[in-house]
Amino acid sequence: MKKWTGGSVILALALLLFLRYALLPSSSSAATAAAAASPRRQPRRSRPPPHPSLSPKPHLLLSLPGLDVLFPSPNSTRSPQLDPSSKLAWAHMRPLLLRSDALPATADGVREAAAAWTELLAALDAEIGGKAAPFGGSNAELEKKSCPFAVNGSGSSLDIPCGFVQDSAVTVVGIPTGRNGSSRFGIELVGSRLPDGEAEPPMVLRCNVSLGGDGPLVAQNSWTVEGGWGEWEQCPAIGSAAANSSLKVDELVRCNEQLGESGVLENLNGSRPDGEKPAEKLKHSSHLSVGSPFVEGHPFTATLWAGLEGFHLTVNGRHETSFAYRERLEPWSVSEVRISGDLQLLSSLANGLPVSVDLDLIGDVKVLQAPPVPKRRIFMLVGVSSAANNFERRMALRRSWMQYEAVRSGNVAVRFLTGLHKNKQVNLELWREAQTYGDIQLMPFVDYYSLITLKTIALCILGTKILPAKYIMKTDDDAFVRINEILSSLNKSVSNGLLYGLISFESSPHRDKDSKWFISQEEWPHDKYPPWAHGPGYIISRDIAKFIARGHQERNLQVSYSN
Template sequence: MRLGSFITVIGIPEGLLGNFRIDLMGELTSGEPDPPIILHYNVRLQGDKLTEGPVIVENTLTAAHGWGDEERCPPMQSENNKKVDELKQCNKRVGRLAAGPSNMSIWSSVAKNVSKSERYFPFKQGYLSVMTVRVGEEGFHTTVDGKHVTSFAYRESLEPWLVNEVKISADVRVTSVLASGLPTSENVEHVDMEALKPVSLPPHKKLDIFVGVFSTANNFKRRMAVRRTWMQYAAVRSGAVAVRFFVGLHKNQMVNEELWNEVQAYGDIQLMPFVDYYSLISWKTTEVVSAKYVMKTDDDSFVRVDEVLTSLNRLNKSNGLLYGLINSDSRPHRNTNSKWYISPEEWPEEKYPPWAHGPGYVVSHDIATAVYKRHSEGSLKMFKLEDVAMGIWIEELKKGGLEVSYMKENRVFNEGCKDGYVVAHYQSPRDLLCLWQKLQETNEAKCCADG
């Protein structure tokens, strides 16, 4: 799933209790006994050991950490009702006295005249409900019969694009399941491994761009999709552009063994004890030192390498350049519930200096060299938001006399895909293959499905 994806389940809670579960499952990782549950949505119409009234319980599950902290709707304490994408974790009307039939399911209210003394709950045993799970920027949002009910913030390493299966179980008769905004299928047969290996870089030749792709150890499918798609651009195959993956080691030894086999097979991975944005800066290689530009992207991004090169050549700015989706009026998130929360101690000022969104930005050679030098000297200010950090470092270089040009590229889409893209973010492996196929067939940057 990706930003804007929907899954709609139409069904009737029935049976003895009417309890049911909807689980968004991730992919099983080698060495783990069970796949992770990205979202566990548990409807308990008869309540549970903590409450007598009906309740919705949301959670996550991983083999390494077990169940996470439950989130309940209605919550045990109203003051704990936090917000996700500006929506409350639980609609405040859930569990309260209904104001009339309009507060019940649109289906059950037709079938039964609801008393005003009845407490509102979005599901009712024996009556049809339409539930939709939507992918937002910060979390999953569920609606029932068109009304927002719950919001659940993503948890670390359990993002929506890892979902590859929906499980519906217990006392519910499912009428239909609908989905929109999901990628098309992927054909993984007949892969020519030799064609996916990077070309040997000519000695003493300056690269046009060095591209660092940040990835994680168990994201093999994403790396394969990148190899089969935008790493096949002529500029990459000719050696004018070098693409390398930066991958941190995994806590699971079997995953690391598979990763090591991948390193030996393809030769395009730089292993790190852990991966973060300092990895790209501190990697002392000929490729980085001799590149005119250094680009940072992610393994779920599609990069139109040819268009990036064309744009940089058109700009004709080889020094003091930050190119990408520039944000010049950004303020730190002070809400402690935000995944991007920054305390006043971390950044005391009201605004950030200009920065470029992380899915795809480019800096010129002189900026990359200067930042690396400060890093090696221990004078680089560390900051946990990678893309903002680069903007902060560049601002420091400006104070030292460096003239900087900020070149905004509105075709870098950091929340999905739009036709005409230069970079499209949050793309699954199947999305990447689909985008590449469209480029080959039409020579136009057209998105797949709903983008």
């Protein structure tokens, strides 16, 4: 879970709390913890956090590639097939996306969303017009393209219909076929290719295995068209980065080694991801771990699985390596698994994949649909950040804490904030889900983790302008929210200047450029963050949400500190 939910939101809260405590007399507060499924909460402190000096007001860009597709003019002859109720926040996002200080990934997120949106509308037009099955295929092809739990095969490639989610895995059974330590093979997780003609899809993960010398060597990396190869991570590692081998991803070591040195391979940029494999060039002096996991002529079972923070390699039941997710190369974007090299492939299986829900198997859909929202101001709006292909998580929430009486009565409204996916099948399934349950708010950008701040701003707009609420809560689709306990606490609390959640007071930004959580000096120039609330569950009062929404619409608050 990302620990920094956006400089804009924190700056807004910092300024508001500073003014509150500087200008108003102190008063007692009945601040208690938000009772979501998360650890002990702490009350906010009164000391004002540091904030950067004021900068010139950002301007609006004249245009952004793809924006006119996502926000067509009122005179456009083509009307979207989606129910407008799924795009209530969407309509307010255009000025935010055009800001000169927009988040770095905004341009790509919008451009890719425009291509995905165009493809979705074409599929819906074909489906509604009865011209063909969605995406131009037959009904049999459509069934094949749906989101299954598992796919298998014996060839060198596996299509992943709807991406990976947490705990998705690909298992390969094979036999290294080289002689005298010459075997070299690899497993690749390939990203989604957009329909607008990308030359090469990104490489979410390349895992190269090289046998020979004193034992096997595993080298892992990722590749994009814009940035080429990142830093190669080797196990066992060599060179100057000995300390890095003990770093953990999901509480698992990056390299399971008993002997040897640690290091990071040099950064090799290339125009294509099929260039020279660095694992072929490396020398090493230790085994991967006690007992070689790869031996020529002997079968092995290797599993690459997706955790919360990165990918993990398990061989013959033992953890060997971990690879932290890199920015904009997230598991949901995986569309294909490729296996190549000196390997007799016996079988390959991808399982734990996201599964779309078959409506025919649901008993009473009405009890899972969002209830009507009363015309009066509701007590609380809960915005749930959710990736497009997390179908099962959203359904689990509808069947569990979204059945609280306060939710079913409409006094508390729950909405999933979901960006578009680069995979056309996922977007079609998402559209059907939005139409069926009425609790999804689509975002006009591809759902990159680095754009999560835009969801938070959209939630503030939603809770103040569209579904007015006294309190606004942000949470994630892997949290269980105890609505009754939260309402009990809020009923005893002040209604203005309120921030509830797990508050961190001493934390620093991630400066590793390859990290999914990378924060640049421009985004946050200080060594420490001001007090901030963790993303799994925090609540703000309406006045704070209104301050954030208005500040961004008037461009008085920065989306981030980057230009």
